[in-house]
Amino acid sequence: MPGAAWLGAACATLLLTSNLSFAKAEPITWNNAVVTSAAVYQTDPAIRLSMEQIMADPDWLGRSPQNAFWAADSSQVFYQQKRAGSELLDWYQRPLAGADNGVTVPLSQLHQIGSSNVQYSADKQLQAWVFEGNIFVRQADGQVQQITRSNANHSQPQFLADNQLIYRQGWTYFSVDLSTGLSSELISLKTEDKPKAPATPSGYLAQEQHKLIGYIAKTQRDKTEQHEAKAALHAANPSLAPVAAYFGKDQQIVDASLSPKADYILVAVRKAKPRNEKDIMPNYITENGDIAAQPVRWRVNDFKPEPQRLFLVSLTDGTQHPLSYTSLLGYNEDVLAEVKAENAKAKGEKYKSGKVIRDIGLMTDWYWSQSAIRWHNSGEQVAIMLKAFDNKDRWIATVDFAKKTLVPQHRLHDKAWVNYAFNDFGWFNNSPTLYFLSEESGYSHLYTKPLNSRSAKKLTHGTFEVSNPVLTSNDDYLYFKANVSHPGVYEVYRLNLASATTEQLTRLGGMTDFTLAPDEQKLLLRHSTNLMPEDLFLALAQPNAEVVRLTDTVSAEFKSLPLVAPQVVAVPSNHTRHPVFSKVYYPADYQQGEARRAVVFNHGAGYLQNSDLGWSGYFREFLFHNLLVQQGYVVLDMDFRASKGYGRDWRTAIYRQMGTPEIEDLVDGVNWLVANANVDRKRIGTYGGSYGGFMTFMALFKEPELFQAGAALRPVSDWAYYNHPYTSNILNTPDIDPIAYERSSPIYFSQGLNKPLLINAPMVDDNVFFQDVVRLVQRLIEQEKQDFETAIYPVEPHGFRQPSSWLDEYRRIYKLFEQNL
Template identity: 85%
Template sequence: MNIFHQTLLSAVSAGLLFSSSLALAKTEPQTWDVTPVAAKAVYQTNPAIELTLEQIMADPDWLGRSPQNAFWSADSSQVFYQQKRAGSELRDWYHRPLDASDNGLAVPLSQLHQMGASSVEYSADRQLQAWVFEGNIFVRKADGQIIQVTRSNTSFSDPQFLTDNRLVYRQGWTFFSVDLSTGLSSELISLKTEDEPKAPAIPSGYLAQEQHKLIEYVAKTQRSNKEQYEAKEALRSANPAMAPTAAYFGKDQQIVDASLSPKADYLLVAVRKAKPRNEKDIMPNYITANGDIAAQPVRWRVNDFKPEPQRLLLVSLTDGSQYPLSYTSLPGYNEDVLAEVKAENAKAKGEKYKSSKIIRDIGLMTDWYWSQSAMRWHNSGDQVAIMLKALDNKDRWIATVDFDKKILVPQHRLQDKAWVNYAFNDFGWFNSSETLYFLSEESGYSHLYSKALTSRKAKKLTRGTFEISDPTLTADDNYIYFKANVAHPGIYEVYRLNMTNEDTEQLTRLGGMTDFTLSPDEQKLLLTHSTNLMPEDLYLMAAKPEADVVRLTDTVSDEFKQLPLVAPQVVAVPSSHTAQPVFSKVYYPADYKQGEPRRAVIFNHGAGYLQNSDLGWSGYFREFLFHNLLAQQGYVVLDMDYRASKGYGRNWRTAIYRQMGTPEIEDLADGVNWLVDNANIDRNRIGTYGGSYGGFMTFMALFKQPDLFQAGAALRPVSDWAYYNHPYTSNILNTPDIDPIAYERSSPIYFSQGLTKPLLINAPMVDDNVFFQDVVRLVQRLIEQEKQDFETAIYPVEPHGFRQPSSWLDEYRRIYKLFEENL
């Protein structure tokens, strides 16, 4: 056991150990532990150090540069990872042999193509491994020999092995196969968003007919063109050396995705009507290299965007035939799922809505938030599973294909009256049987299910009040490894489900946040672990329970290790509106119980659906350090995972459906009461702040409950949800044309008349996520309402996530000043 291991285990034994092996699939649903818990200090700190804003908001390289994008070598003997170059945005690759004693060595530029990749494809016998490096395709044989398949400045992607061990890859939407034994590269099929070419014919119309009849040159040219076309088609049909005919889907169409069978007999293709860019959506950039104002294109607003339904087609590579796969076999494909919403909005306008069957728009479960393919072939090539969603966000289906009848066969339906989550949609096939595994929130929490194609219903494999993610199936189908927050909602450990007896075993007991990657030989786990007080580093353990954990990297700076940081306690704040408590971080000053009642700040995390009151290292590390600074100066800080946050189940997530800013502010009010009752806080000395969704919450709190806080700072805030993007907003509020009530109920601009306390608004001007327009419109509204208790700071060169240390420092100086002057 090395010193890193000893240090880590000392932190765990000091308060983060939980119950042993759990037979999750065979027990009643469990209840989370609500005992306050906190990460323990790991480093020898210097209590004399006082934090400063200048230090906190400096380039974060001073904290250390954690490993990123780590993955295993093909032989499972070492790991590769990237590390940010000091003072630069560039990343360098390092390799760390498992038997080394340091952080590893830089990989020479000349050898980068030999590493492999985090995403690799294996042949059926797992003797060949393929990956992409800088747009080119590489293959590694079992003996370690590397074959470079392509060498081009053109980008290739998606390597895939066929059942006959040929390698397939694509350039654009043209699929190529390579016989690795002969080197022959063949075009399998090319997908075209054009009309299918036809043999030249005499144009219609009187003048064209007469021209062809009277002018011999025209008639001769027409005959020649037709003969050449027919000759080429005859040659293509008769000669096996010719490339096959392309598949045409029509002009003005867009290919969403395509997936090839491992037998190369069929291709699944999803297409939709191409949508031109909305010319209205631009973002002025006032600080440019040439001194001009640049009008940069940005995303659609939810008010303007209507997603196009997708057509799903089965294409035969044998004869080029295309078979449309109708959605009519999917249960609920024509339900009017928004009938109640439409009726409520119609009533508000003095109208009546009559519900009727409606053909819903449907497409693949692919979006900006989901990376895996929604079309998953069984390794035999005999079955394919497709994950589909209704574009109204209320249904998700898994279906297979009957290749004889050319129809979809529904296997599973997940319906949610609010919206189907964009997380927890992993699915796939067991390797040795025609059985699906998938995640589903249908029980209220993300759990594992399986479904054999011969079964009518899916089988639930895990159960309890916790969330499962990142399932990884072993090649022999014996285990599914996963991450879950079983014992406490803020502590994520690694588990595995034994498919032989359906028992679940706990593998890690580290506390905090732990992610994993199973090694290619499936004997080891590469762990990425952190706590509230310790940024991410890499660890190693055998892939079995009770195995020792060894630290592979130590990238935290000596400067950071000396900081006397406050370990926030994760507490369960009782809710006056739900049975579940609001899990929250609380930062206490060392002497918070002494003297008169103190002042406090409540932080509102961004993203809405994000968990920040866990025990891992926070993406809000600047805020974490700022909260430590406030605690050093006598403040108490509360950081709440209000309703809508990730990690607490479906009901917690969907509480904001059609009422964003209502349950979250109720939770903030419970947080205020908890501070007063439990942390010696003066009710009249509490402020709040947050960015993005947290900025929106600051608006709603100060506008709708003006007596709750004495001051607030809204950073890069949403003021009107009709101006935000479609994928996120339409899930929660539907769309403005269907559900204007939800938008008016949820947008701060409709409640700005309630402002009575000091408000700081900080807005980046080149924000392509929450447009600067959000702040401009709200400020004009406040001016017209003759409000005086607000100030606005603008940041001309900053996007949604600030990049310049000077901007971070200016922003937090203003926030600090707001609290100092008003609390």
């Protein structure tokens, strides 16, 4: 939670010109919990924003660099940029010296540039990467060698401890002799039953058939001999590929990871799950004029996760050793006993708690791109991150190779749910020591744990969030990103592991992400502020280093706009002991004249931070808020409880009660506007999309006098219809915790509507289904409500793509506010 450390901290603000380099920004005092982004460009105060301009194709803003990464020799960077007027991306190379944005990489050379996840050999002399499904290697002399050339998809190149190259095609692993180019199969993982020697059929008739009919008996002998001969050939002839590892039919491989010594492979499998034929999405606007029934995700009500089985497979003899979860503390704990008891009591029943074998598997989900299996570079140790599918536990375990068992190293338990961020972990390079992130203190911090230690050591401390740790090759430093000085300001830091001291490396203000160069001497920075879209910058990887701008991709048209920089304020809360950090957009003369109209914006995603000082993904909304400000509105954008960046308690405040703490925060926000921003309580509206649309529903339904009008865009109306990975974290599942779903779903509170409501719904939304709006509209009709209208968008997914749709949507929102505020 944002405590005294943030309430009195100093915050850096960014001062940029159009030049390609700039000095370190001087910090400004964060006085009375107010922070404002500094002016960045020379603007034209006469410009008036128009809806047509704001909602046009965003190319007019500029086209920020994407997917940037370092060249292998740390002498330049590569990045992609959207082609003007097209969805295609072009690659650019930007040398560290120079004064422009770099040059386009010719298509004929794209296979040579490497990738963001290039793999290095143990001696750092070789690099391997994937380009268009094929494997490439850069030799020590800089020459690029193509390893595969086919239309098959090859992936996951890795170098073994002896510098041998490995890659994967499907679930078959190959090793490569770089001197000859020969690829040899190491092991193939198959979801089939293992072939068996032909067996004599049982039963009287079958046995008599074999005795009486010579042809049948001979056929049986031939099959047996062929099976035995094939086995003997594989055993005796080294030119043949090894026998595959079979895991049974109707199984699915979740993940696999090969040891750097190529002696073992860890494999996670689960029962294959057929598609749910009920989950379809009608698409009415198709090329052939027919209605297309497109398959979509499962609903949380229907989806049941399959537990995973973990196997240690020997590449020496092919044996498979199942790794039991029974050594994990709490593996059979009834962690939902209180929830089950409450729901049973509501039905007039009594729940008796007992031991429950929990469903467990790798920490692999839609929200986490890293591998949950991490080998030490020596191949002597492996760490595995596991989670319970009830979302209450995360474990890190290693493997005892002699006993073929899991050895618990760390358990993170959360009565609400374990965060789907902050799960980075790995090994020190030169010792059997783990490092990892954990929220166990209430904030994401860095920990280390030597395998010979009984407990982990916390390395960072404070009311801030640590993310994206990067360890140097000599184990001297851990680089990371954190919001130390202010919850909305993210800078780059490094931890000296020998002295346990932390150094701040950037002081740019706003949002700064980083990539450490391969030579570990430089940082590639991706930086933005509220008023400046993201561009690329360069700094030495040391404190007080000069920062050099590598790209300037913002358009002259955008730079000329007289945009208002929102202030970040700490709105006092009557419901928690911590303030609600919020952006406020003020008109220039807001303290003069009569009380103002105001709009409260509700950000989407729930767990998202929007009141930070970086460039917002809601850039259209940012510009719309500036348009409103030009017309005298005040705009408030709150990081209500559930938002990212403020610690575990802020995140989990919505557990089993979505739409309760957030709306309490909106009440406090409205009260603050009236008391501090010259706002008329009877002239305040609200809007938001996705989670923000859900909040608009809950605000108008549960606090019907709080706002005079609201717009809910692509909104959730019933959480039982949303997806499993997100919803089950917060509300458990409907079969276990129906109370939480009824407490949290707007459709159960729609009778409270008595103010104008606009519902905007895309029809080909495979995230929040159009069905959400259809069901709620029918509910409102049956409740004889009249103060609502619905706008549908037949060709739009969850995130609109067509400028005409954006324009139509925001014209309707603007009209709603103009007519009712």
